[in-house]
Structures are given as structure tokens and as C-alpha cells.
Amino acid sequence: MAKALSHRSHGQEPAVAQSETGIDWRRKVSDHVAFGLLVYTGLHIFLTMQELKTGHGSVLPYFALIVLVAAIIPACRWLEMRWERLTDSEATDPDLAPVFRKEMILLWCAAIGLPVALTFGFQGIAALF
Numbered sequence: 185m186a187k188a189l190s191h192r193s194h195g196q197e198p199a200v201a202q203s204e205t206g207i208d209w210r211r212k213v214s215d216h217v218a219f220g221l222l223v224y225t226g227l228h229i230f231l232t233m234q235e236l237k238t239g240h241g242s243v244l245p246y247f248a249l250i251v252l253v254a255a256i257i258p259a260c261r262w263l264e265m266r267w268e269r270l271t272d273s274e275a276t277d278p279d280l281a282p283v284f285r286k287e288m289i290l291l292w293c294a295a296i297g298l299p300v301a302l303t304f305g306f307q308g309i310a311a312l313f
Contacts, residue, residue: 213287217260247306263291
């Protein structure tokens with residue numbers, strides 16, 4: 185017990201060492217996808233509600249919410265399924281750390297950037313009509 189506590193007190197270990205202790209990339213991807221969808225949905229609804237409060241009566245904000253179901257959820261599920269196909273030994277392979285980081289950066293950029301881009305895009309389209 186004392187050995188384990190002294191090991192933890194030396195600060196963070198690099199991702200490679202953590203992977204050797206049993207980090208499952210499949211589970212981490214699943215967690216990131218779940219939280220990413222929550223952030224995306226919350227941000228998207230918040231921005232859409234701000235647009236609906238302006239009272240322009242446009243159908244475009246509702247269409248933007250449909251994009252969530254039609255495109256984003258299946259894309260996130262596809263990403264998650266790619267990682268779920270890993271075998272148990274592959275799922276704890278530390279060599280996957282760079283791939284994991286890259287894909288999670290893309291996931292979070294999409295989770296935060298897409299609601300903003302969709303809102304401004306639909307505002308631009310609404311301004312044309």
C-alpha cells in the first residue's frame with residue numbers, strides 16, 4: 185500500500201506508462217463521445233434558443249436541430265464503433281495514444297465548433313431571404 189501511494193506522489197506518469205497499467209482506449213473513447221454529444225447538444229440548443237427568441241419565425245433553427253440527429257449522432261457512433269472493434273490486447277496498446285489524442289481533438293473541435301458554425305450558417309441563410 186505504501187509503495188502504491190509513494191508511486192502516485194511523484195506526479196503524473198506519461199500516457200505510455202498509464203496504458204501499460206490497463207487503460208482501455210475503447211472505454212475512454214466511449215466516455216469522450218458521450219460527453220462530447222452532451223456538450224454539442226447543450227451548446228446547440230442554447231444557440232438555437234437564442235435564435236428562436238429573436239422572433240423571426242424561421243424554420244431554419246428547427247432544421248439545425250434535425251442536423252444533430254441526422255448527421256452528428258451517427259458520426260459519433262461510427263467513431264466509437266471503430267474503437268470498439270479492438271481486441272482486448274489492442275485496446276490497452278500504448279502505441280494507440282497518438283491516434284486517440286488526434287481523434288479526440290477532432291471530436292472536441294466538432295462538438296464545440298459545429299453548433300457555432302451551424303448557427304452562424306443558418307443565420308447567414310436566413311439573412312438572404
